[in-house]
Amino acid sequence: MELLLNGLRGxxxxxxxxxxxxxxxxxxxxxxxxxCRISNDRHKRDGHGVADQAKHCARIAAKHRMIxxxxxxxxxxxxxxxxxxxxxxxxxxxxLENGTTAVGYPVDGVVCVSDDRLYRDIRTYRRFLACFxxxxxxxxxxxxxxxxxxxxxxxxxxxxxxAAARAESTKQGHRAKLNHRARAERGEPxxxxxxxxxxxxxxxxxxxxxxxxxxxxxxxxxxRTLTAVTQDFVAxxxxxxxxxxxxxxxxxxxxxxxxxxxxxxxDGVLVRDTxxxxxxxxxxxxxxxxxxxxxxxxxxxxRHPGGWNRRGIHPREGARYLLTGLVRxxxxxGGGQQCGAPMHGHPTNTSYVYRCRAALxxxxxxxxxxxxxxxxxxxxxxxxxxxxxGTRGAQSIAPWPGMRELETARQxxxxxxxxxxxxxITDSEYFSGLMREETRIKQLLNEQQAWxxxxxxxxxxxxxxxxxxxxxxxxxxxxxxxxxxxxVLILPGTKGSHRFEPAAVVPVWRPTxxxxxxA
Numbered sequence: 001m002e003l004l005l006n007g008l009r010g011x012x013x014x015x016x017x018x019x020x021x022x023x024x025x026x027x028x029x030x031x032x033x034x035x036c037r038i039s040n041d042r043h044k045r046d047g048h049g050v051a052d053q054a055k056h057c058a059r060i061a062a063k064h065r066m067i068x069x070x071x072x073x074x075x076x077x078x079x080x081x082x083x084x085x086x087x088x089x090x091x092x093x094x095x096l097e098n099g100t101t102a103v104g105y106p107v108d109g110v111v112c113v114s115d116d117r118l119y120r121d122i123r124t125y126r127r128f129l130a131c132f133x134x135x136x137x138x139x140x141x142x143x144x145x146x147x148x149x150x151x152x153x154x155x156x157x158x159x160x161x162x163a164a165a166r167a168e169s170t171k172q173g174h175r176a177k178l179n180h181r182a183r184a185e186r187g188e189p190x191x192x193x194x195x196x197x198x199x200x201x202x203x204x205x206x207x208x209x210x211x212x213x214x215x216x217x218x219x220x221x222x223x224r225t226l227t228a229v230t231q232d233f234v235a236x237x238x239x240x241x242x243x244x245x246x247x248x249x250x251x252x253x254x255x256x257x258x259x260x261x262x263x264x265x266x267d268g269v270l271v272r273d274t275x276x277x278x279x280x281x282x283x284x285x286x287x288x289x290x291x292x293x294x295x296x297x298x299x300x301x302x303r304h305p306g307g308w309n310r311r312g313i314h315p316r317e318g319a320r321y322l323l324t325g326l327v328r329x330x331x332x333x334g335g336g337q338q339c340g341a342p343m344h345g346h347p348t349n350t351s352y353v354y355r356c357r358a359a360l361x362x363x364x365x366x367x368x369x370x371x372x373x374x375x376x377x378x379x380x381x382x383x384x385x386x387x388x389x390g391t392r393g394a395q396s397i398a399p400w401p402g403m404r405e406l407e408t409a410r411q412x413x414x415x416x417x418x419x420x421x422x423x424x425i426t427d428s429e430y431f432s433g434l435m436r437e438e439t440r441i442k443q444l445l446n447e448q449q450a451w452x453x454x455x456x457x458x459x460x461x462x463x464x465x466x467x468x469x470x471x472x473x474x475x476x477x478x479x480x481x482x483x484x485x486x487x488v489l490i491l492p493g494t495k496g497s498h499r500f501e502p503a504a505v506v507p508v509w510r511p512t513x514x515x516x517x518x519a
Contacts, residue, residue: 001075008036008054008073009088011103015069018104030066030108030139033101034058035092037074037117050075053113056143061111064141069105070095079120083412083419083433089118096131109139115161125158184264184271187281193426194241196254203283210286212236216255217287220298226252230360242426248361256299261285261292321345321352322375322477323488329356329367330489330506339364340435343490345371354490369490373500379477381507382484383466406444413437442508445486486510 016024025031034057038049050073061068072088079086095101096110110132112118119125132138132149140149147154183190189202197210216229226248233246240250258264262285263278264271271279278289287295319325321344329339341363343354352371357363416433419425425433469477489506493499 004051005073005075008050008071010070011101011105012054012058012068012071016067021067021069021105024067025106025108028065030064031069031106032061032066032109032111032139032141033070033072033092033095033107034061034068035072035074035089035110035112035118037077037079037086037089039076039078053117056113057111060113060141060143064111064139064146066109066111066139066141068111069107070101070103079116079118079124081415083416083437085436093127093131097134099135107135107138109141111141113143115142115158122159125161129155129158181266181271184266185273185279187264187279189281189283195257195259196238196241197260197286198283205284205286208236209238212238213254213260213286216251217260217291217295220255220295221291226299227360229255234360246360252299255295258292259283261287261289263289263292319345319474319478321354321371322474323354323371323378323481325478326481326485327354327374327488327490329363330491331356331364331367332492333364337432337435338439338489339367340438343367343369356490367490367492369493369505370500374488374490374505377502377505378481378485378488378507379469382481383469385484385509387466402444402447406441406448409437409440409444413441442486442489445508445510484510 015021021031034054036050036053036057038053054071054073057071058068060066072092074086074088077086077089078084091102092110095107100106110118119128129149132140136150138149140147147157149155149158180190191202194200194202197206197213198204199206212233216232219229219232220226230246230248230251233251239245244250254260258270258278259281262280262283264281273279324345325342327343329341329343331339333339339356341357341361343356343363345352346355346368353368354371354374355368356365358365413434416425416430416437419430472480486508489508491504491506493501493504
């Protein structure tokens with residue numbers, strides 16, 4: 001499929017060379033870009049939808065004296081779901097705004113099979129229209145005809161179409177939720193993929209996998225730790241149904257899932273019948289309800305992920321180390337991504353270190369840094385920032401122009417988390433989406449910080465924290481740091497060097513308004 005998509009994207013086969021294309025342009029032809037998108041390609045995963053659209057776009061272009069000089073293709077990308085980014089759509093908007101494609105063809109317009117391939121909400125429509133009309137005399141065509149997008153009637157039609165598409169998407173989502181609940185109340189298996197422990201029919205048990213789950217339940221009830229149970233899953237030779245290696249969090253999700261005893265949860269609550277009894281699913285259970293309840297209680301007692309300690313205390317209130325909950329691993333992974341896993345404090349013979357969590361816990365286990373040195377550096381950064389804010393005094397300026405985009409990115413992150421908790425997206429989709437949105441949020445926060453410094457940001461009267469910082473307890477210091485910082489990224493140091501490298505410790509600041517409140 002990747003080969004197909006790479007073949008569809010870019011300059012189509014048979015496109016005239018740039019000098020010939022310019023000559024045809026002078027003769028009255030429009031050099032246009034085509035956009036193809038399909039929301040769901042999970043059934044066959046062969047890209048046939050966008051391939052068919054590409055052929056149809058070529059027919060539409062020929063009908064209206066247009067030549068497609070570049071194709072932008074987003075496969076398996078929704079235009080209505082929150083948190084879904086369309087890289088090819090964004091690249092097309094850049095080409096429209098710049099006036100040329102990446103290889104130098106001028107952009108005289110856009111062709112697609114239908115306008116709902118481009119946008120399904122008013123915000124996206126406005127983005128598209130602004131980039132489209134950045135240059136004059138452009139043409140637009142779809143399966144219904146060609147339109148003048150510069151006219152008021154076209155703008156009105158586009159807004160109404162985007163609003164109608166958004167309303168229809170909302171209705172479809174509501175109907176899907178009702179259908180999902182109805183199926184759950186009937187005890188029918190749901191979900192796009194086979195659950196671990198069952199066969200492809202999602203009803204009958206897989207002999208080997210179900211035994212691994214059953215053994216894991218019994219091990220937890222006997223007092224073994226989740227880490228030990230995860231190691232048993234690894235030793236079993238099975239992988240997750242997505243083919244991924246086992247991690248503690250994945251094993252915990254399987255063992256906490258009421259499906260293993262025949263029950264079903266929806267929005268975090270057990271589905272019950274009219275008499276208040278849990279609905280029994282149509283699939284074969286692996287363990288009894290009593291065993292499942294015992295496992296959930298055992299896992300709750302062991303809960304201490306993401307900076308929570310064994311007593312369930314929030315990291316700001318009961319953490320032993322200053323930056324627990326803030327430090328994250330910045331080790332590069334494949335595909336241009338970073339590990340991003342939280343790092344936790346671990347005692348050593350002389351002091352303590354911040355260490356990336358192990359692979360079983362979703363980290364890489366490859367990065368560690370001396371805790372006191374990191375704490376001292378970040379403390380100095382924070383106090384310097386507070387000093388700078390305090391000396392500037394209260395001023396009044398216009399708000400940062402990217403605040404709306406930052407709020408949207410945060411909402412997208414929250415939506416992705418909610419979709420994962422509800423079982424609407426896979427683990428791989430969740431973690432890749434979460435990493436994408438967190439990276440975007442960090443980028444925006446850094447842009448905001450630079451903008452605030454350049455434009456002399458709003459600040460309030462600052463308490464002289466530096467003078468009495470040493471007298472504050474760890475909890476009070478952490479409260480200030482959590483208000484100032486989004487996170488602290490720990491990058492790998494120079495290989496073979498044992499020296500502390502300040503450049504490998506990167507603070508990611510929160511918006512300045514929060515910084516002022518922290519002061």
